[in-house]
Amino acid sequence: xxxxxxxxxxxxxxxxxxxxxxxxxxxxxxxxxxxxxxxxxxxxxxxxxxxxxxxxxxxxxxxxxxxxxxxxxxxxxxxxxxxxxxxxxxxxxxxxxxxxxxxxxxxxxxxxxxxxxxxxxxxxxxxxxxxxxxxxxxxxxxxxxxxxxxxxxxxxxxxxxxxxxxxxxxxxxxxxxxxxxxxxxxxxxxxxxxxxxxxxxxxxxxxxxxxxxxxxxxxxxxxxxxxxxxxxxxxxxxxxxxxxxxxxxxxxxxxxxxxxxxxxxxxxxxxxxxxxxxxxxxxxxxxxxxxxxxxxxxxxxxxxxxxxxxxxxxxxxxxxxxxxxxxxxxxxxxxxxxxxxxxxxxxxxxxxxxxxxxxxxxxxxxxxxxxxxxxxxxxxxxxxxxxxxxx
Numbered sequence: 001x002x003x004x005x006x007x008x009x010x011x012x013x014x015x016x017x018x019x020x021x022x023x024x025x026x027x028x029x030x031x032x033x034x035x036x037x038x039x040x041x042x043x044x045x046x047x048x049x050x051x052x053x054x055x056x057x058x059x060x061x062x063x064x065x066x067x068x069x070x071x072x073x074x075x076x077x078x079x080x081x082x083x084x085x086x087x088x089x090x091x092x093x094x095x096x097x098x099x100x101x102x103x104x105x106x107x108x109x110x111x112x113x114x115x116x117x118x119x120x121x122x123x124x125x126x127x128x129x130x131x132x133x134x135x136x137x138x139x140x141x142x143x144x145x146x147x148x149x150x151x152x153x154x155x156x157x158x159x160x161x162x163x164x165x166x167x168x169x170x171x172x173x174x175x176x177x178x179x180x181x182x183x184x185x186x187x188x189x190x191x192x193x194x195x196x197x198x199x200x201x202x203x204x205x206x207x208x209x210x211x212x213x214x215x216x217x218x219x220x221x222x223x224x225x226x227x228x229x230x231x232x233x234x235x236x237x238x239x240x241x242x243x244x245x246x247x248x249x250x251x252x253x254x255x256x257x258x259x260x261x262x263x264x265x266x267x268x269x270x271x272x273x274x275x276x277x278x279x280x281x282x283x284x285x286x287x288x289x290x291x292x293x294x295x296x297x298x299x300x301x302x303x304x305x306x307x308x309x310x311x312x313x314x315x316x317x318x319x320x321x322x323x324x325x326x327x328x329x330x331x332x333x334x335x336x337x338x339x340x341x342x343x344x345x346x347x348x349x350x351x352x353x354x355x356x357x358x359x360x361x362x363x364x365x366x367x368x369x370x371x372x373x374x375x376x377x378x379x380x381x382x383x384x385x386x387x388x389x390x391x
Contacts, residue, residue, distance in 0.1 A: 013038035013046060021280045024321065027051055027309040036292060039304070047283075047302030048292060053313035053333075056305045059284055059292075060337040065303055067285035068092055097339075099225050104343050106212040107154075112346045115154060119351060122149040123358050132385040135369045139379040143241035144170075147234045150351055155226060156201065156208025164193040169234050191223060198222050233344045236278035239378075240352055244272040246380040247323055248356070249368045254325060258360035265356045268325040269349055273334035275323055280308040282336045307333045 016039035020026055030037055035052030050056045059065055068091070091099065126146060130136050148169055152162050168190040198210060198219050205211035213222045248255055248268070258264055282305040286297040297303075311332050312320035335342035342348070359366060363384045371381050 013040050015040045016049060017041075018281075021306060021308055024308075024312060027306060028312065031309055031313060041302070041304060045302055047304055049304045049306055051306050051309040051313075053310040053316050056307065056310040056333060057337060059303050059305050060282060060333070060340075062284075062290070062338075064287050064290035065284035066093055066339060067287040067290075067300060069285055069300070069302070099221060099228060100339075100343065102213055102217045102221055102225050103229065105216070106209055107343055107347070109346055111154075111209070111212075112350055115150075115347075116350065116354070118153045119150055119354055120358070122146060122153065123355055127358070127362065127384075130384055133383060135372070135381045135383060137375065137379050138245055138382050139238065139242040139376070143238045143245075146241065146351065146355070147237040150237075150347070151230060151233050154209050154347070155229070156206055156210050157197065161193055161197065164190045165230060169230060191227075194223055194226055195219065198226075229344065232279075232342065233347065236342075237348050237351055239278035240272065240276055240348065241355060242378060242380060243276040243278070244269075244352060244356075245359075245382070246368065247272060247275065249366065249380075249382065251323065255360060255366070256364065258356060259364045262357050262361070264325065265353045265360075267327070268356060269352045270330075270332065271323060271325045271327055272352070273349075274311045274317065274327075274330065274332035277308040277311045277332075277334050279334070279336070279342070281305065282307055282340065305333075307336065 016037075018041070030049070031051040035050060035055035037049045037051065038046070039049045040046055041049070050059055123146065126142050126149075130141060136142075145166075148162065148166055151157075152165055157165060164186075167186040198214065201208070201211040202214040202219075205214060210222065210226065213225060217225065248258070254264075254268070258268065284303045284305065286292075286299055286301040286303065288299045290297045290299075290301070292303065311317065311334065314320050317327075317330060317332075335345040335348075366382060366384050369381050369383050371379065375381065
C-alpha cells in the first residue's frame with residue numbers, strides 16, 4: 001500500500017479519469033499492487049483511490065473521513081438559492097444527517113412494499129409499449145423511464161408533473177454512464193414545481209413520501225431531500241437494469257431458470273449488484289486527525305473509494321469476474337456503507353427483482369440482438385419475442 005503524505009493532498013500523481021472505473025483489468029492491477037493509490041482524479045482533484053475491499057470498508061466507516069470539500073455549501077434556509085447538485089452530496093454533517101433522517105424515517109421497508117403494485121403497473125405499462133419482434137434500445141425505452149416513474153409514484157408527483165422530473169433527470173444524466181450538469185432552466189423549473197407541490201401536500205397531505213416529510217421537515221429541507229433522491233435514485237437503477245439484463249441474457253440457462261424459479265431472482269439481483277456496482281465510487285473527505293495506512297492526512301484530503309474495485313476483490317469474492325447467482329451470501333458494497341449508505345437500497349432491489357420476474361415470465365425467449373451503429377455505449381438492444389421476427 002502506498003504511503004500517504006503527511007501534509008497536503010498528493011501533487012503530481014498519475015491521471016485517473018472517471019472512465020477508468022470501467023476498466024476492470026486496470027483496477028485489478030492497481031489492487032494487486034496496493035490498496036491505496038495517489039491519483040489525479042480526472043484532472044480536477046488530487047487524492048487517494050482505494051481499490052481493496054478491506055481498505056474501502058475501513059474508509060467508509062471511519063468517522064474521521066466525514067469532512068466536506070472546501071467549496072461545499074450548506075443550505076441557507078429561506079434564501080431561495082438552489083444548491084448545486086454536487087453540494088447536495090457533500091453537505092456538512094448536521095445538514096446531511098438532518099436530510100437523511102427526513103428521508104430514512106419515512107422511506108421504510110413497509111412503504112417500499114406498499115409501492116409494489118404501482119411499480120408493477122409501471123413495469124407492465126412500459127413493456128406493453130415495446131414492439132414484439134423488433135430491436136429495442138432497452139436503456140432508452142425502459143431502463144431510463146422506469147426509475148423516473150417509480151420515483152414520481154414514491155414522491156407523489158402526479159402525471160402532469162412528471163415532465164419537470166423527466167427534463168431534470170435527462171439534463172443531469174444525458175448519457176448512460178456520464179452525468180452532465182443539469183440545465184439551469186430545468187433545475188429552476190423543477191424546484192418551482194416541487195415548491196408548489198410541497199405547499200399543496202402540507203395543506204392537504206396524502207399517502208406519498210412528500211406528504212410524510214411535511215409532518216417533520218421544513219419546505220427547504222424537503223426540496224433538498226427530493227432533489228437528492230432524484231439524483232441518487234435514478235442513474236444507479238438505470239445502470240443496474242441495463243447492465244443486468246445484458247448479463248442475464250448472455251447466460252441463457254439462467255434466464256430459463258429464472259422463468260421457472262422466481263425465487264432465484266433474489267440472489268441473482270445481489271450478484272448483479274456486486275458485479276455491476278452501479279454507483280461505482282464513494283468519496284470521503286478527511287477531517288482533522290484522519291489517517292490512511294497509519295499516516296496522517298491533511299484536512300480536506302479526498303479519499304475516493306472505488307466500490308466497483310472492492311466488489312471484485314478476490315479475497316472476499318473468489319473468481320470475482322465470474323457471474324455466479326448461486327454465490328454464497330456476501331457483503332458487497334454496491335450501496336456503500338457507513339453514514340452515507342444508500343437510503344434507497346430496498347427500493348432499487350425491489351425494482352430490479354420485479355423487472356427480472358416479470359420479463360423472465362413474459363418473455364422467456366427474449367434475446368440480445370446486434371447494436372446499431374451509433375447507438376450509445378452500454379445500451380443493449382433486445383428482441384422481446386424472437387418468434388415474432390420469424391426466428
